[in-house]
Amino acid sequence: MNIRSLLLSSAAAATVLFGAVAAQAQSPAVGPDARSALSAGLRDAGQAASGLTLEYSVAPAPGFFDPDSLWGPPTAEEAAAMRARAAAVEAGTAQPLPAPKYSPLALANSDMAMSGGRLFVGNFNGFNAYDVTQGEPELVLSVVCPGGQGDLSIHGNLLFMSVEQNRGRLDCSARGAEGDVNAERFRGIRIFDISDLSAPRQIAAVQTCRGSHTHTQVPSPTDPNVLYIYNSGTSSVRKSGELSICSDGEPGQNAETALYSIDVIKVPLNAPEQAAIVSRPRIFADRETGEIAGLWKGGRYGVAGQESGPTNQCHDITVYPEMGLAAGACSGNGILLDISDPEHPSRVSELFDPDMAYWHSATFNAAGDKILFTDEWGGGVGARCRAQDPATWGADLIATIEDGRLVGKNFFKLPSVQTAAENCVAHNGSLIPVPGRDLMVQAWYQGGISIVDFTDPAKPFEVAYFDRGPVDANRMYVAGHWSAYWFNGRIYASEIARGLDVLRLQPGDNLSAAEIAAAERIMAETINPQTQTRPVWEDSPDVAQAYLDQLARSNGIEAGLAGRVRTAVEQWRGGRVDKAGAGELSRALAVIPENAAKADGARLKALSELFGRLGQRG
Amino acid sequence: MSLTTALLVAAVIAAPVVGQTPPIFNPGAPGQGSRVVSAAEAVELSRTGYVDADVRFMQHMIVHHTQAVEMVALLESRGASPLVRRLGERIGQSQAAEMALMQEWLGSRALPTAAADPHAGHAGHMAMGADAPLMPGMLTPAQMTALAAASGPEFDRLFLQGMIQHHQGALDMVDALLDDPQAGEDPTISDFATSVNADQSAEILRMQSILSEL
Structure with a gap:
């Protein structure tokens, strides 16, 4: 300001x-x-x-x-009125207004x-x-x-x-x-x-x-x-x-x-x-x-x-x-x-x-x-x-x-x-x-x-x-x-x-x-917003779903692969993790199409790594 | 993108202050304790005042800026360089905007815009001969006459030299204001003084650079 x-x-x-x-x-x-x-x-x-x-x-x-502290720059009309009043006060024909509080x-x-x-x-x-x-x-x-x-x-x-x-x-x-x-x-x-x-x-x-x-x-x-x-x-x-x-x-x-x-x-x-x-x-x-x-x-x-x-x-x-x-x-x-x-x-x-x-x-x-x-x-x-x-x-x-x-x-x-x-x-x-x-x-x-x-x-x-x-x-x-x-x-x-x-x-x-x-x-x-820290997202169904939602929104994922991810996320949400399936999915997602937008490439990679970790969970 | 879910709500969701609110502390200097003040005292602490030196500063600066606008008015018919003309027009606009701000500050306080003592407040210029400038840095009547009589590149040179001198005077006036420990506490005045300092220093540099290439 x-x-x-x-x-x-x-x-x-x-x-x-x-x-x-x-x-x-x-x-x-x-x-x-x-x-x-x-x-x-x-x-x-x-x-x-x-x-x-x-x-x-x-x-x-x-x-x-x-409420008296509310302030805005004077409008042209207000400024003209102020000048007129100041002149009138100087001429002795008007009383001064109180100064702004x-x-x-x-x-x-x-x-x-x-x-x-x-x-x-x-x-x-x-x-x-x-x-x-x-x-x-x-x-x-x-x-x-x-x-x-x-x-x-x-x-x-x-x-x-x-x-x-x-x-x-x-x-x-x-x-x-x-x-x-x-x-x-x-x-x-x-x-x-x-x-x-x-x-x-x-x-x-x-x-x-x-x-x-x-x-x-x-x-x-x-x-x-x-x-x-x-x-x-x-x-x-x-x-x-x-x-x-x-x-x-x-x-x-x-x-x-x-x-x-x-x-x-x-x-x-x-x-x-x-x-x-x-x-x-x-x-x-x-x-x-x-x-x-x-x-x-x-x-x-x-x-x-x-x-x-x-x-x-x-x-x-x-x-x-x-x-x-x-x-x-x-x-x-x-x-x-x-x-x-x-x-x-x-x-x-x-x-x-x-x-x-x-x-x-x-x-x-x-x-x-x-x-x-x-x-x-x-x-x-x-x-x-x-x-x-x-x-x-x-x-x-x-x-x-x-x-x-x-x-x-x-x-x-x-x-x-x-x-x-x-x-x-x-x-x-x-x-x-x-x-x-x-x-x-x-x-x-x-x-x-x-x-x-x-x-x-x-x-x-x-x-x-x-x-x-x-x-x-x-x-x-x-x-x-x-x-x-x-x-x-x-x-x-x-x-x-x-x-x-x-x-x-x-x-x-x-x-x-x-x-x-x-x-x-x-x-x-x-x-303190001007001191930034890197967010770290723990693996969760929501994080996986977030990437999937973004890829679907930008048509950045092939429909069949998207369906497999969706199913895997739903299973995970229900507490069931198919580790072998997660590993397979990770490998499939790792193949980034050549024409993928930069952001979609990063999302596919992040999702692949996430399923990779999920596949290796003890 | 679509914003189809735009939702109009004309509701008041102002949560009123209910029940007990905590005390309001007014801290002391570092190492000292804090005192508790009422809400009315807290609001009162936010107020600032002004002193005579502030009023004189605003009145004198209006006189000072008026001359810059007069100098710029001569550019149209007498100047040669389009560069000098553009710079001059910009200076004229900003000086006029600043004059409006000063007039409004004075006007809203029912203070006269004209100084009762146009020569007061700057000891260095107290020896008032027939050709004395009104304010620090202002061109003397003889200098203004010479400027109005010149044309072409000679005008441009006198204009730049005169405006540099004029701006330097404004910087001196700000300097004198801030030298007074009682003055410049009103935030509008201190912001304005900062603005004069920053803008006119930058313009002096630009004018010096143009002058060296004329």
């Missing part, structure tokens, strides 16, 4: 139509569907769903909501993490935790600590939180508030001890030069007692008088500039209060010349491209420690980093695309050979899913990793026109661990929640969705889903203004009951 991006997109607005013509010539335009014209309302908006059921919707926690997003819900059966939901004003072990979320902890955006992650009893705004104070206070106010500004990563929910405590606060917009946990590959945090700051650089390690400027004038780097924070887990920055790597440097500002310089590529800022920051980094890789969504570029030495990440590839306005976040597929990048065109506070908005702008860009190089393949945008009253653009999501497919659930702000299949990177398509109408039919208030993540069998989605939603997958044409069952069985104690 970024208020200032609205500026860039307003400036680009005059040229949008020209760009739209060019972009739409390359890709089909987005059209209306059942979720395009839902009725408005804060708590009673119309809903539409396909392949998803809303199980629970939880209103914001006490202390984290005020809140700054934008003062109480917005933001990112999430899951640990020990508890869901943690960040907020610009702190965070809340819910016990979800009984299904319906039960509020168990509220912590107020303003500073935005409240991106958070969990490790054991430690909760890490990003603070980026100047208003952040070391002691979670606020100027103008009652009681003692700490004068010391804090922008960076806070660490809380949450071992005792009746006595949460801040134990450390690591100051950084550009604050912390997002952060990502990176476990040490060698020392279980060490956790690293990759910090992405996107805000202005602090004065050296405020924080001595900081100085501003372009690298040509100042080689020490705090721009053009990320912060690597080392957290000794037996003494987390000693957490500190250990390096600020120049991950955007030119590989040959060493020039610090080695990537996109900012501006527009060609006449119909997006305007994008210089690559002097990452917005978000997702790591895949088992692969030793990180994917960075970094302003004007998507980048791939080798993190086998976490203190010294090194860039192995970078991607630029003229349709990408702001590289925002990244998600690896399970195999680690594809990355879905998002583009937060308009900063999340603009309506960017209207009929006139290009289908390749504010979308997902799906890239493959080929011999260590990022290669852009295609775009996916929410396939539904949304109204001008709905802020809508690609935002945060995570993988749904269905074996044999690359599925991601994703939040699109007031565009709702969408599940995209990007197994074939050239042909991404939507599998399921959930959406609500706008907060208000006539005026855009910034709201909608910030993040939608798959956590242990359910989708949890944080709603900026409305609280929290819990959804469950429903089988349909594009997703079978077995595929859902296989995904729902993948469990983890702690999930």
Whole structure:
């Protein structure tokens, strides 16, 4: 979320139509569907769903909501009225209106993490935790600590939180508030001890030069007692008088500039209060010349491209420690980093695309050979899913990793026109661990929640969705889903203004009951979505059936062979395993037809190996 | 793909907050304990204010940006290079968008958009001669006259030099704002200041590169 991006997109607005013509010539335009014209309302908006059921919707926690805090960029009429009133006040012919009570997003819900059966939901004003072990979320902890955006992650009893705004104070206070106010500004990563929910405590606060917009946990590959945090700051650089390690400027004038780097924070887990920055790597440097500002310089590529800022920051980094890789969504570029030495990440590839306005976040597929990048065109506070908005702008860009190089393949945008009253653009999501497919659930702000299949990177398509109408039919208030993540069998989605939603997958044409069952069985104690782990599917009839369902859907298996697999799976489900038959089936499945699609080849191979193991069971 | 199972539900599934909710903690500095606050106090903690320096910054930047828009208006009839013209148009659009944001911020607080003291707040420019710029980096009346009189490649050169000087002034104004420990706490202002810093630094680099090739 970024208020200032609205500026860039307003400036680009005059040229949008020209760009739209060019972009739409390359890709089909987005059209209306059942979720395009839902009725408005804060708590009673119309809903539409396909392949998803809303199980629970939880209103914001006490202390984290005020209807007066709802905010949207002023409309042209409102802006004109404001200017007229200001002039009238100056002329002495009108009384001034009271100033707005809140700054934008003062109480917005933001990112999430899951640990020990508890869901943690960040907020610009702190965070809340819910016990979800009984299904319906039960509020168990509220912590107020303003500073935005409240991106958070969990490790054991430690909760890490990003603070980026100047208003952040070391002691979670606020100027103008009652009681003692700490004068010391804090922008960076806070660490809380949450071992005792009746006595949460801040134990450390690591100051950084550009604050912390997002952060990502990176476990040490060698020392279980060490956790690293990759910090992405996107805000202005602090004065050296405020924080001595900081100085501003372009690298040509100042080689020490705090721009053009990320912060690597080392957290000794037996003494987390000693957490500190250990390096600020120049991950955007030119590989040959060493020039610090080695990537996109900012501006527009060609006449119909997006305007994008210089690559002097990452917005978000997702790591895949088992692969030793990180994917960075970094302003004007998507980048791939080798993190086998976490203190010294090194860039192995970078991607630029003229349709990408702001590289925002990244998600690896399970195999680690594809990355879905998002583009937060308009900063999340603009309506960017209207009929006139290009289908390749504010979308997902799906890239493959080929011999260590990022290669852009295609775009996916929410396939539904949304109204001008709905802020809508690609935002945060995570993988749904269905074996044999690359599925991601994703939040699109007031565009709702969408599940995209990007197994074939050239042909991404939507599998399921959930959406609500706008907060208000006539005026855009910034709201909608910030993040939608798959956590242990359910989708949890944080709603900026409305609280929290819990959804469950429903089988349909594009997703079978077995595929859902296989995904729902993948469990983890702690999930920080930007620290990906490889799902491991235990052999089960559901996993076998999932592969079979996929092969049948894509006509990727010969009918007779499919029938034999179906019979074997049914027998297995009934507790009868014909070991010799399983071995035979394994050998038959191992013969991959030459014309098989890549995904089908992988499914046949996985199924063959599964039956191979089944045939050898003791 | 088919979405035939699309299902319209106009139901309210807002679970009301029932029964006991846990206390709301407001942590202290690292190593300190937390205090318990009421829901009303928690909401109150989310509010931010602004100081006079913030208001002056917004008012002064409007004056500053107005000149950039005036400079861009000269491009159409006097410039030579299409590259400079395109860049100038983009600068004009972004400065106009930023001016609207500043006017709205001031207007929604019933604050005047015009500064009462257009020369105040920047000690380096206090010696006001007849040809003094209004704000840091702004072109002096003599410089503006020279620009308006030039045409062709000479105009392009003066335009780029002038706009680099102008943008540098905006960076100085942001710098002065952030130097004030009381200022820049309103998230809209700090985001805006970040935006000015980032965009104008990038534009300066681009202008310097074009200027070196003229």
